[in-house]
Amino acid sequence: MVELGKLVRRERLYTHFDRARKTYVVDEGQLRRRLAALSRSPESIVLSTHLIGRFLPKASVKMALVLRLNPVVLYKRLRARGWTKRKAWENTEAEILDVCLQESRLLLGPRKVYEIDTTRKSALAVYREALRALSRARAGRSGIVNWLARYDPLELERTL
Numbered sequence: 001m002v003e004l005g006k007l008v009r010r011e012r013l014y015t016h017f018d019r020a021r022k023t024y025v026v027d028e029g030q031l032r033r034r035l036a037a038l039s040r041s042p043e044s045i046v047l048s049t050h051l052i053g054r055f056l057p058k059a060s061v062k063m064a065l066v067l068r069l070n071p072v073v074l075y076k077r078l079r080a081r082g083w084t085k086r087k088a089w090e091n092t093e094a095e096i097l098d099v100c101l102q103e104s105r106l107l108l109g110p111r112k113v114y115e116i117d118t119t120r121k122s123a124l125a126v127y128r129e130a131l132r133a134l135s136r137a138r139a140g141r142s143g144i145v146n147w148l149a150r151y152d153p154l155e156l157e158r159t160l
Contacts, residue, residue: 002048003048004048005049028055052100058107063133066142067116068116068144070147075092078091101142116130116133
């Protein structure tokens with residue numbers, strides 16, 4: 001398993017540190033070259049990331065598992081980890097708006113994207129569902145979560 005955030009920090013695949021957002025800004029060119037090198041490995045690689053972009057070697061991607069979480073639960077977890085309100089809200093808003101799911105579908109096509117709602121599931125249950133999806137090379141599955149039908153982002157931001 002390659003955690004993209006750790007890889008970026010360890011190998012300095014970033015342009016700078018954004019102090020306001022408390023995050024590194026990825027150098028997409030460096031990252032693209034590094035991931036291309038990793039994709040040539042004879043072993044399969046699981047890439048853990050929320051970043052989907054022009055740097056991902058699409059041809060070598062078998063499937064994207066998009067893990068979803070209730071936005072209220074997500075916000076509370078991120079704040080409990082010490083994230084700033086701004087950074088926690090940015091991630092929560094992205095979850096409400098399906099950003100990772102939609103970017104994955106646009107980049108890879110719907111047949112390569114499998115969505116899992118992790119809300120109220122144990123880590124073991126999520127792991128098992130992910131393994132089933134990967135081992136059967138199941139056709140994509142998305143659209144199972146619709147946070148916008150449940151939450152108004154402007155109202156939710158005021159209440160969190």
